[in-house]
Amino acid sequence: NAGVTQTPKFRILKIGQSMTLQCTQDMNHNYMYWYRQDPGMGLKLIYYSVGAGITDKGEVPNGYNVSRSTTEDFPLRLELAAPSQTSVYFCASTETGVQPQHFGDGTRLSIL
């Protein structure tokens, strides 16, 4: 089973550039999440989705956008990259929203 797949694994951006972090899951889960993890910190929720066409903001949504056109995919877009967005980004999914989350291996993003 592939589970949750994130691409790319690593990326370096210049300030002001934009990019999309990809997340795909093959478990037919309705709920999907994007988190960021800064050094020595816990995970902070950026956006989440409870199904195709439905998204909502988490704790730290500023500077990010998401879409959910299919059950499988939940891309995260950074429009104007800023150094404060340097972080490790994790995508996760779960069947019912209160069941254990399945995580991808993360995207390590540096903005210089």
Added chain:
Amino acid sequence: KQEVTQIPAALSVPEGENLVLNCSFTDSAIYNLQWFRQDPGKGLTSLLLIQSSQREQTSGRLNASLDKSSGRSTLYIAASQPGDSATYLCAVVTGNQFYFGTGTSLTVIP
């Protein structure tokens, strides 16, 4: 707003020792609490999930307890092994959101 705290931030123990990791949360209105393991450079792996109506869950050498009224959970690891070395995070589910602690970095010394 839910705040989740984990103490200690780091722990180093000799192999074979039993140990306890702590997690506390400020809002007792939770659906469940989950414990995760994170290896360096990897995502999180779910270890145990305790529903809000439960007191504990066990999986192999791991036992997690929940005292919702006091806002506390513990993860007990029996007979620790070097392979247990990792960061352990707890998360509470409130509404549709997961709130994570900052984790405890565990090192088991052979």
